[in-house]
Amino acid sequence: MRDTLHAMILDGTYYAGDKLPKDEDIAETLGCARATVQRAMRDLSDSGIVERRRKGGTHVRPDPVTRTTVDIPITRKEIEQKGCVYGYQLIKQTKIETPIPVAASFGLSAPTEMLRIEALHLADQRPYMFEDRWVSLQTAPEILDVDLTHENANEWLVRNKPYTRCDIRFYATKATEYYADLLGADKAEALLVMERTTWIGDKPITTVKAVTTPGYQVLTQS
Amino acid sequence: MRDTLHAMILDGTYYAGDKLPKDEDIAETLGCARATVQRAMRDLSDSGIVERRRKGGTHVRPDPVTRTTVDIPITRKEIEQKGCVYGYQLIKQTKIETPIPVAASFGLSAPTEMLRIEALHLADQRPYMFEDRWVSLQTAPEILDVDLTHENANEWLVRNKPYTRCDIRFYATKATEYYADLLGADKAEALLVMERTTWIGDKPITTVKAVTTPGYQVLTQS
DNA sequence: TAGTGGTCTAGACCACCGG
C-alpha cells in the first residue's frame, strides 16, 4: 500500500515543484487511511523527494537531491570486519590550549585548554588510519583518568560520552612528510580525511581529524 | 511521548547488546499505545542505535556506529548556492564499449556499448568539477537525442530517469596531468572524487566519476 | 509454529504557520 503510493507519486504524475493534494484527499482517492498516506509521505520526505509544511501542504522538491546515508563504524570494528587484526598505538598526548582553527571548529571564540591525542590505528600491524583528536576537558574531564596507551580514545568516548550533534566533513589532502611517515605512504600521496566534531547540547566534546591511508574509500548505503 | 521514550532508552538504562522488552510490554510500562513505541523504535532503528528483528526482538546495537546523511545536490544548484554563476562545458561525447572496470561497477560481466560523456562544471568561469560519465543506451537511449553541448547530462538524467538504487563512494586521488589541466590545479594535487552509480530495478542507468577541485569538502547533516 | 515486529485502520486532538 505504502509502496504503491510511493510508486504513484514517482511515476511521473507530479513534477518538481508540484503541489500534491492534502493527505486526506489522497487517502480518499486511494481508499486507504490517512495515517497510511502520512507514513508514505514521511518516507518520501525523509528521502528528500518531497517537502511538507503544515498549512503549506506537500510539494515535490523543486531541486532534487541525491540523499544517502554513511555509516562510520568504530575503527576497530571496521578493521576487524576486513578480517585483519586490529592494533592501536598512542603517539602523543598533551594538555594544551587549542589553536584558533580547532576552537573555531567547535564554534568557540576563545581558545581553551583541551587534551590533544595523536594515535595510529593498525590493521595487521600496518598503519591504517592516523587520528589527531582534541577532547574538551570541561565536558569530558574523566578522560584524564583513562590510560590512553591501551584504551583508545575513540572507543572510550563512544561508550561514555553520548553526543547530540555531530558534524562530519570529507576532503582530500596531500600527504605531508609527517603523515607519509606515520602512514607508510609516499610523500604527496592523496589521502582522504574525515573530520568529525561532536557536542552534547551546545558543549563541545571532541573533534577528530582522521587521516586515512591511500586507497581508502567511504561507501554509502542505498 | 516518543521523545521521552528515546531519552529513556538512551539515558543509560540499557547497554550495547542488551535486549529490550517487546514493544507491547514497553507500551504497557509507559502507559502508551504500542504504535507509539513502534514509532519511537523505528526512529532509533533508523539512527542505527537499535536493531530489530521479528521474533528476535529489539537489541541495542552492540557496535555503535556514527550514522549520518549526505545530500548531493545538482551541481548547478550547489554552485549557485555559493553565489557563483554556473557554467557548463561538454568536453567529449563518444559511443563506445565500456572498459571492464566500468562494466564491473554496474555489476555487468560483459562490456556493452554506452555513451561516454566528459564534461566540466564551472563556477564563475572557473573549473569546479570534472565529470566522466557513462550512460547505458539500453536503459536511457533517449539521451542520444539530447544536445549535450547545452543541456547537462546530470540534470537531464535526474529529470528523466528516476532510479531505484544508487551506490556512492568517496575517495582521494592524486591529480593526473589530464585532471590538473582541466581543473586548473597543480599536478599531483590531492582531489576528492565522488563516484555514483545508479540503477532502475537491476538495469544500469549511469555511472559518474566526479573529480572535484582542490579544497572541495563534503559536509553531512546531523 | 509461535512469538515478535511491521502495516494498516478509523478516529481524535494538537501544533504550526500562511493568508
Place this chain on the structure above:
DNA sequence: CGGTGGTCTAGACCACTAT
C-alpha cells in the same frame, strides 16, 4: 484564524524468523 501536517490511540491482521 483556519487549514494542513504531526502525533497519538486501540485494535486488527500480517510477515518474518528464531527456536
